[in-house]
Amino acid sequence: xxxxxxxxxxxxxxxxxxxxxxxxxxxxxxxxxxxxxxxxxxxxxxxxxxxxxxxxxxxxxxxxxxxxxxxxxxxxxxxxxxxxxxxxxxxxxxxxxxxxxxxxxxxxxxxx
Amino acid sequence: xxxxxxxxxxxxxxxxxxxxxxxxxxxxxxxxxxxxxxxxxxxxxxxxxxxxxxxxxxxxxxxxxxxxxxxxxxxxxxxxxxxxxxxxxxxxxxxxxxxxxxxxxxxxxxxxx
Numbered sequence: 001x002x003x004x005x006x007x008x009x010x011x012x013x014x015x016x017x018x019x020x021x022x023x024x025x026x027x028x029x030x031x032x033x034x035x036x037x038x039x040x041x042x043x044x045x046x047x048x049x050x051x052x053x054x055x056x057x058x059x060x061x062x063x064x065x066x067x068x069x070x071x072x073x074x075x076x077x078x079x080x081x082x083x084x085x086x087x088x089x090x091x092x093x094x095x096x097x098x099x100x101x102x103x104x105x106x107x108x109x110x111x112x
Numbered sequence: 113x114x115x116x117x118x119x120x121x122x123x124x125x126x127x128x129x130x131x132x133x134x135x136x137x138x139x140x141x142x143x144x145x146x147x148x149x150x151x152x153x154x155x156x157x158x159x160x161x162x163x164x165x166x167x168x169x170x171x172x173x174x175x176x177x178x179x180x181x182x183x184x185x186x187x188x189x190x191x192x193x194x195x196x197x198x199x200x201x202x203x204x205x206x207x208x209x210x211x212x213x214x215x216x217x218x219x220x221x222x223x224x225x
Contacts, residue, residue, distance in 0.1 A: 006154075033211050045155075045203070045216040091154055095211055098143045099168055102154040 002027045002094045006103035013082045014111050020067075021077045021106045023092030029053075032096040034068065034075045039105075040088040048090070051075065082110045114138075116217035118204050124223045125194055133189040133220045137206030144187050145214060146179055147203040155203055161187060194224045 003026045013019035025034070036048040051059045051068050058066050063083075067076045079086055087110045092103040117136040125131050137144050143162055147155035157171040164184045172178070176194075181187040191198055201221050205214040 035213070037216075044218045045205075047213050047215075050213060095214075098160060098162060098207065098210055099157075100145060100160075100205075100214060101157055102147075104154040105152075107152075 004094050004103035008106045010107045012109040018080045023075045025073050025094045035093040036077045037091045038088045084110050086110050118217035118220050122221045131191050135187045135204030141206035141208050143207040145205045149201045196224045199224045
C-alpha cells in the first residue's frame with residue numbers, strides 16, 4: 001500500500017499570513033490523485049483541494065494552492081491570507097483505483 | 113441523500129458485546145470506504161467497496177471486524193467481541209466513481225467500556 005507522510009504534527013500562523021503544510025508520499029504508480037482534506041474540531045472531513053498526477057499545473061482553489069513536485073513525490077498545501085476558520089486538522093491523501101490512504105495530519109491553529 | 117449519513121453518531125458498549133455501525137452513502141456513489149480514526153491521528157484504512165464487493169479489506173485489523181454492502185448502497189461495519197482498544201471514531205465515505213472526491217459522513221464515535 002502507498003504511504004503518506006506529514007512531518008509537521010502542529011503548526012500555527014497569524015491571521016492574514018501565509019502558511020505551508022508539507023506532505024510526501026511513496027508510490028511506484030505514475031497516474032494517481034492527491035487530496036488535501038480539512039477536519040475542523042468536532043466536524044466532518046471536507047475536501048480542500050485535489051491534484052491529478054498527470055497534470056503539471058498546480059491546483060488552486062481561492063486562498064488554497066498546492067506545490068506538486070511529482071519527481072520528489074511532494075505535495076504541499078499553501079494557505080494564503082489565513083483566517084480563523086482555517087483552524088483545523090489537515091490531512092494529505094493519496095488515491096489510486098479508489099484505494100485512498102491518509103497521512104497522520106497537521107494541526108493548524110490560526111491566531112488572531 | 114444529501115450527504116453521507118452514519119448512524120448512530122455515538123455508541124457506548126460493554127467489552128465483549130457485538131456492535132453494528134451503519135453508513136448510508138450518497139445516492140449513486142459506487143465506492144464506499146470505512147476508516148478508523150483515533151484521537152489526534154489520521155484516518156486508518158479499514159475496507160472499501162466497489163459496488164457490492166469488498167475490493168480491498170486488507171485494513172481490517174482482525175477477524176472480529178467484518179463489513180457488508182449487500183445491495184451496493186448501505187454498508188454495515190460489524191465488530192464482534194468488542195475490546196477497549198476498538199474505541200475510536202469510525203468514518204465512512206463514498207465517491208461517485210473511480211478516483212473521484214470522497215465525501216465523508218460525520219462518523220460514529222464508538223466507546224467500549
